[in-house]
Amino acid sequence: MANLFDRRAVMLGGATAAGMAASSTQAGTAQGGVHRPAARPGFLWGSAGAAYQIEGGNYASDLWVMEHVKPTIFKDPSGDAADSYNRIWDDIALAASLGFNTHRFSIEWSRIEPEPGQISLAGIAYYRRVLETIRKHGMTPFVTYNHFTTPRWFAAAGGFETRDNIPAFVRYCTIVTQHLGDLIGVASTFNEPNLGALVSWSPAVRPLRPYIEMSKKAAAQAIGAPAWSPPVLGDFRVQQPIMIEAHERAHEAIRKTSNDRYPVGVTLSLNDDRAPPSGPSDVEAKRAQVMLPWLAAQGDFIGVQNYTWTEVGPDGDLPTPKGVELSQMGYPAAPEALEAVIRTVAAHTRKPIYVTENGVATEDDSRRVAFIDKAVPGVFNCLRDGVDVRGYIHWSLLDNWEWFSGYGPKFGLVAVDRTTFKRTPKPSARHLGAIARKGLPAGLKSR
């Protein structure tokens, strides 16, 4: 089967005092919808992960059901993932030892609220320990409230294809903020809620749709649910306005509950979309659908997540020209795309920008080192030109479960043995760590 997460082809397819001081973003004021905290962390350097891709055993989440039905659209079940549920303490210590000053991670909603309204205090206590550990190591916790997966009950209730479900998400965000907000440094509501729109531009998605629908039907039957809408597989045309509203209401709730203590934004999946060298292009229409509605939404910053570029023709994305270097995901490995995307975003919003994901799937770590060496100077160029970029977070700390592509693609700075779960930092980990330790080149500063 085609690579189901190929952005071109398919998507189917109590804190320590020291820690709090290190990253205080105390009471700020909102001006023009942009959060201006009184004090904020300096330029953030780090790596990221997402709960479902690393923790393992997230049985109460929607995608777990879909991994175990027939037909399934997943290459491998997530299973134990990287067993980070038990090892996150060491992962955080490792990230800090490399030289990073932030760690981006997500909270698995189904661990906090396995059944509607049933709050797991143990789940909350777990993530509190995660946050405390990040603080203890002097890093700023960058929290994603929702990274793709939702509790199976939420998908069974229609997910974000139903406006009536918005309050459930806002309630979850409020509870997380009440219990954990004092430790959070920067947060995003959703991870890449625009991904469905982005991949809809790829002609390769269309033939996979019937197969996806069959698998969704099998999942609904397997748990006796009347509906089944995991957000990553929902109809983006229906979902997009609902998710924008959910994001805005969650943003308000988090700000209010946290007393405006930390910035709350959204992270977006953005290719460097280009017109082909000749012929007509719908690149502006694509941006208008995939990016602009989210830039216009309320929020304190934009998280840029970029991996590649795409040529957009009059009928959607064009095939990659021959001879272009591809990553394991099947799309161009394109470190230079990041600078272009940051500039495109900055041309359309005055909000601060964090690079919240950027990386390459490859078995050959020297390609990752070379990728970093091209991508990071692009960020510096933007800073030099006065673009308000506040961090560079690499995807990913660990080799992990890459959604529909299973355990094949290797995005990690750190290798994970699939049987012993032993972590082994790759040269790229030390390489990016050294860049982080050195900080921004002289004369450059993030605002």
Ligand code: BGC
């Ligand atoms: C997602 C990650 C994913 C990465 C690489 C992003 O779309 O946020 O979860 O692993 O890209 O495909």
